[in-house]
Amino acid sequence: MTMSFTSPEALAEPPVHRFTHGGRVGELLPIVLTNTVLKLLTLGIYQFWATAIVRRYLWGRTSFDGDPLEWTGTGAELFKGLLAVVFLILLPLGVINGAAQYLVHHGRPILGGGIGIAVTVTYASLLPIGIYRARRYRLSRTNWRGIRGTQEGAAWKYALLWWKWGIIVPFSLFLTVPLRDIALQRYKLAHTVFGDRPVQCTAKAGDLYPRFLVCWLLAAVAVVLLVVVAMPQVAGTVRTPRHVAAFGLLIVLFFVGIPLLFSAYQAELIRQLAAATTWSQLSFRVSITAWQLVRLTIPNFFIIALSLGLALPFAQLRKARLAARCVAVLGDQDFAAVAQNQAQRPSIGEGLVTIFDGVDI
Amino acid sequence: LTGEASFTNGRTAERFIVEVRTPDQGLEIRDRQDGLMLARWAYPDIRPVVSSAPARPRSKRLRLTCRTDPDARLTLADAELIDRLRQRVPALAKRRRRLPRLWAWAAGVVGVVLGAWLLYEALDWAPRPLARLMPRSWEVALGSGMAQPLATSLGGVCQTPAGRAALDTLLNRLTANQPLPFPPTVEVVKAPQINAFALPGGRIILLNGLLKEAHSADEVAFVLAHELSHVALRHVAEQVIRRVGLAWAVLAVTGEPTGLAAGTVAGLLRMSYSREAESEADAMAVHLLQDADISLSGMDDFVRRMEQRESHAGALPPFLSDHPATANRVPPPVLQPFARPALPDEAWHALRTICD
Numbered sequence: 001m002t003m004s005f006t007s008p009e010a011l012a013e014p015p016v017h018r019f020t021h022g023g024r025v026g027e028l029l030p031i032v033l034t035n036t037v038l039k040l041l042t043l044g045i046y047q048f049w050a051t052a053i054v055r056r057y058l059w060g061r062t063s064f065d066g067d068p069l070e071w072t073g074t075g076a077e078l079f080k081g082l083l084a085v086v087f088l089i090l091l092p093l094g095v096i097n098g099a100a101q102y103l104v105h106h107g108r109p110i111l112g113g114g115i116g117i118a119v120t121v122t123y124a125s126l127l128p129i130g131i132y133r134a135r136r137y138r139l140s141r142t143n144w145r146g147i148r149g150t151q152e153g154a155a156w157k158y159a160l161l162w163w164k165w166g167i168i169v170p171f172s173l174f175l176t177v178p179l180r181d182i183a184l185q186r187y188k189l190a191h192t193v194f195g196d197r198p199v200q201c202t203a204k205a206g207d208l209y210p211r212f213l214v215c216w217l218l219a220a221v222a223v224v225l226l227v228v229v230a231m232p233q234v235a236g237t238v239r240t241p242r243h244v245a246a247f248g249l250l251i252v253l254f255f256v257g258i259p260l261l262f263s264a265y266q267a268e269l270i271r272q273l274a275a276a277t278t279w280s281q282l283s284f285r286v287s288i289t290a291w292q293l294v295r296l297t298i299p300n301f302f303i304i305a306l307s308l309g310l311a312l313p314f315a316q317l318r319k320a321r322l323a324a325r326c327v328a329v330l331g332d333q334d335f336a337a338v339a340q341n342q343a344q345r346p347s348i349g350e351g352l353v354t355i356f357d358g359v360d361i
Numbered sequence: 362l363t364g365e366a367s368f369t370n371g372r373t374a375e376r377f378i379v380e381v382r383t384p385d386q387g388l389e390i391r392d393r394q395d396g397l398m399l400a401r402w403a404y405p406d407i408r409p410v411v412s413s414a415p416a417r418p419r420s421k422r423l424r425l426t427c428r429t430d431p432d433a434r435l436t437l438a439d440a441e442l443i444d445r446l447r448q449r450v451p452a453l454a455k456r457r458r459r460l461p462r463l464w465a466w467a468a469g470v471v472g473v474v475l476g477a478w479l480l481y482e483a484l485d486w487a488p489r490p491l492a493r494l495m496p497r498s499w500e501v502a503l504g505s506g507m508a509q510p511l512a513t514s515l516g517g518v519c520q521t522p523a524g525r526a527a528l529d530t531l532l533n534r535l536t537a538n539q540p541l542p543f544p545p546t547v548e549v550v551k552a553p554q555i556n557a558f559a560l561p562g563g564r565i566i567l568l569n570g571l572l573k574e575a576h577s578a579d580e581v582a583f584v585l586a587h588e589l590s591h592v593a594l595r596h597v598a599e600q601v602i603r604r605v606g607l608a609w610a611v612l613a614v615t616g617e618p619t620g621l622a623a624g625t626v627a628g629l630l631r632m633s634y635s636r637e638a639e640s641e642a643d644a645m646a647v648h649l650l651q652d653a654d655i656s657l658s659g660m661d662d663f664v665r666r667m668e669q670r671e672s673h674a675g676a677l678p679p680f681l682s683d684h685p686a687t688a689n690r691v692p693p694p695v696l697q698p699f700a701r702p703a704l705p706d707e708a709w710h711a712l713r714t715i716c717d
Contacts, residue, residue: 037469040476043483044610060412067369067376070410070434145376146369146432195374308611336375340432 014283014330021324023061023317031057032313048082048349049075054313058320064144064329072148073141073349081137081349089126093119128162129155134350135188140343144194145335150343152198153191161187175216178208178269185273194279195338203276208268215265219258226250263297264290274327280338285328296322365439366390368399371432381437383445390435402427407450410434425450484606492598497542497562500598504562508548512566516551519569524549524715527708531578534653534703535586541593547585551716555667557584559591561601569716576666578704578712579659583646586653590645596638640690647692656700657692664690 035050052075059071097119103112132155139149165180182205189201229247267290274286300315368379368390377399382389388402402425410424423443425435437443447453512518532547543563553570560566565588567581575581591597650657704712 033469037472037476040480041472043476043480056411067367067436143432143434145374146371146434147374148432336373338374340372 015332017065017329019324019327019329020063021061021321022063023058023320025314025317028054028057028313028317032310036310045079046075048078051075051078054316058313058316059142062320062324065335067145070143071141072143073137077137077141077347078349080347084348085126085130093122125156125159125163128159130350132158132188133346135192137346137348137350139192139194140341140345146340147195147338148341148345149192149194150341150345151188151191152193152343153187158184158187177216178205178212178265181205181269182208182273185269189273189277193341193343195341197280197338199277199279201273201277203273207272208265211268212265215261218261222250222254222258226254260294263293266290267293281333282329282331285330286326287328288322288326292322292326365393366435366437366442368436369434370399371430371434379435381435381442383442383449388435388446388449400427400430400433402430404450405452407446408452423453480610484603484610488599488602488606491602492595495595495598495602501543501562503601504560504564504597507560508564508566511560512548512550515566515568519549519551519716521711521715523708523711527704527712528715530708531582531585531704531712534655535582535589535649537653539589539593539649539652541589542595543592545589545592549712549715557588559588559597561597563592565589565592572713572715574666575713576662577659578702578709579656580663581659581712582653582655582703583650583657583660583663586646586649586655587642589649590642591638593645594638594641596642599638600635643690643692647695651695651697653703654697654699654701655703656697657695659703660692664692 031053035046035053038046039050052071052073055071055073059069062069097116100112100115100119103109103115105112132151132153136151136155139151142149161183165176165183169176169180182203186201186203189199192199229243229250267288270286270288270293274284277284296318300318303311303315303318366379366381368377369375370377378393379390379399380393380396382391386401387404388407389398390400390402391398406428408426408428410426412424421438421440421443423437423446425437425446426433437446528547528549532545536545541563545563545565547565547567549567549569549572552568553573554568555570555574557565557567557571565585567584571584572581575584646660647657650660703709
C-alpha cells in the first residue's frame with residue numbers, strides 16, 4: 001500500500017521576489033534643471049530628449065533580481081513619432097475635414113457630413129490607438145538582462161473595444177464600468193510579451209462587482225442629493241444662505257468625495273488584475289491600498305500642476321517607488337530559458353502621447 | 362590579468378558570471394565555471410551604456426555593449442579592470458571635462474532667462490505678420506462660429522427696427538471711405554456690463570450696459586470706433602494666433618498634461634500684450650471720429666468717467682487690466698469746427714432703448 005504525501009515544497013509558500021527602486025530626488029534634480037534650461041533655449045523641442053533622459057534614469061534605478069531595467073529609446077525617436085503623427089495623420093485629417101466642410105456648403109451635405117463624421121470618429125480614436133502603440137514602443141525599448149518586450153494585438157482592435165465600451169458605459173448608468181475596465185486591461189495585458197513569453201491574464205469582472213456596487217450606490221446617492229439641492233438653486237426659487245452653504249458643501253464633497261470613493265475601486269482593480277496575471281512561471285501580487293493610491297495621485301496632481309509640468313519627473317519617481325514597494329513577484333523562473341523577443345521593433349516613438357507623458361498607459 | 366563581471370548575451374535572459382581578459386586582439390568574455398568563450402569584442406566597437414545618473418560612489422559599475430552585438434551587456438564592478446579598459450577602449454577614453462559647478466549654474470540661469478525672453482519676444486512680434494497672412498475667409502468662418510453662441514450666452518441679441526436703423530447709421534458714418542478687411546457688423550447684446558468687443562471676421566458686440574452708461578451718442582461712437590479699429594488693424598486674428606501660439610508654447614515647454622496652471626500664466630501674459638493693441642486702437646479711433654466729423658469730446662468724457670469709476674471701485678493695476686491706464690487714453694486736443702452729433706436725438710433714444 002502506498003501513501004501519497006503532499007511534498008513539503010508544494011506546501012511551502014512560493015518564493016517572493018521584489019523590484020527595488022533606488023531613484024533619489026537629489027539625483028533627479030540636476031537632470032530636471034538641465035532639461036528645463038534646454039527646453040527653454042530650444043522653444044520646447046528638447047522636450048523629447050528630456051523625456052528620454054528622465055526615462056533612462058528612472059528605468060536604470062529600477063532593479064529586479066539584482067539587474068536594472070534599461071531604457072533604450074532615444075529623444076530622436078520620440079521627436080520623429082510626433083512629426084509622423086502631425087504630418088501623416090493630423091494634417092491630412094484636417095485637409096479632409098476642410099473638404100467635407102466645403103462639400104456641406106456646396107450642395108453635397110450628406111456626403112460632406114458623412115466624411116465629417118468619419119473624420120471626427122478617427123480623431124477620437126487617436127487616443128486609444130496612441131495609447132496602444134505607445135505601450136508597444138515602451139515595451140520594445142525596455143530591456144532587462146538584454147531582453148525586451150513587445151505589445152502584440154492590434155491598436156485598431158483595442159480602439160474598437162474602447163469605442164464599444166465608451167458607448168455602453170453611459171447607457172448602462174455606469175454599471176458596466178468593471179466590465180469595461182477588465183475588457184480593456186485584459187486586452188492589453190494578454191497581448192503583452194516579454195522575451196519570448198506572453199503574459200496571461202484571467203481577471204474577471206464578476207469579482208470586482210461587490211466593491212464596485214458599494215461605490216456606485218454611494219455615488220448615486222450623492223448625485224441624487226446634489227440634484228435635489230441644486231434644482232431650486234438653478235431654478236432660482238430658493239436662495240437662503242443656508243441653502244447656498246449646503247450647495248457649496250455638496251459640490252466640494254462631490255468633486256473630492258467621488259474620486260476618493262472610486263480610488264477604493266481602482267485599488268481593487270489593480271490588485272485583482274495583478275493576482276490574475278502570470279508570465280511564464282511567475283505570478284504577481286500588488287498589495288496597493290486605496291489610501292496609498294490617494295497619497296500617490298493627489299500630491300502628484302499638485303506637483304505637476306503647480307510646477308507647470310516641469311516637476312513631472314518627480315511625480316513619476318514617486319509612482320515608480322510606490323510600484324516597487326507594492327509589486328511582489330512569486331515563483332521561480334529559469335531565465336536561461338527565456339529567449340529574446342523577435343518582434344519587429346517600431347522605429348519611431350509614441351507620437352502625441354509623449355507630450356502627455358503623465359498619461360497612464 | 363582577469364577580472365570578474367556579469368554578462369548577458371542578448372539572446373536569452375541568462376546571467377553569466379564571467380571572467381574578462383584584455384588581450385590585444387579584443388576583450389574576451391569567458392564563462393567563469395567552464396571557461397567557455399561567450400564573446401570577443403574588438404575594442405573600437407565597445408560602447409558604454411549611457412546612463413542618466415552619475416554612478417554612485419559605492420557601486421562603481423560600468424555597463425558596456427558592443428556595436429556588433431547591441432543586445433549584449435557586460436557589467437563590471439572591478440575598479441582595476443575598469444581602469445584598464447579605459448586605456449584600451451577609445452569610446453571610454455574621452456572623458457568629458459565638466460564645467461566648474463558655478464559656471465554651469467550661471468549658464469543655466471542665463472539660459473532660462475534668455476529662453477523665456479526669446480519666447481516672449483517671438484510671441485510678441487510673430488502674430489502680427491502671421492495675422493496679415495491669415496486668409497480672410499478663415500477669420501470670417503471663425504467669427505461666424507463664435508458670435509451666435511456668445512451672444513446667446515450673454516443674454517441674446519436686442520433688436521428693434523428703430524434701434525437697428527440708428528446702429529446702422531452710426532456704423533455707416535464711421536466706416537464711410539475707410540478701408541476695412543471685412544464688412545463689419547454690429548450687434549447689441551442684453552448684458553448689464555459696460556463693455557464691447559470685436560470678434561474675428563469684423564463682428565462687433567456692444568453690451569447693453571454700455572449704452573445705458575453712455576451720456577451721448579458721441580460716447581458710443583467712440584467705443585464703436587475703437588472696436589472698428591481693432592478690426593481694421595486685424596488685432597483679432599493677431600490675438601487668436603497669439604493665444605494658440607502661447608498655449609502651444611506653454612504646453613511644449615512644460616509638457617504638462619493638465620494645462621491648469623499653464624492657463625493662468627498664459628492669461629497674464631496675454632493681457633500685457635493686448636494693452637499695446639488697445640493704445641493703437643485708441644489712436645486709430647481718433648482718426649475715424651475725426652474723418653466722420655464726430656466730436657472727440659465724447660471720447661474724452663467717456664474715458665474720464667471710466668477712470669473715476671475705476672478709482673472708486675479700486676481698479677486693478679495697469680499690468681493686470683487689459684486696457685491702458687486711463688490717463689494715457691485721453692484724446693489729443695483737436696479743433697473740430699465741422700463736428701456734428703453722432704446721431705440725431707430721436708435715433709440716439711431709439712438706440713438706447715433697443716433692449717427695453
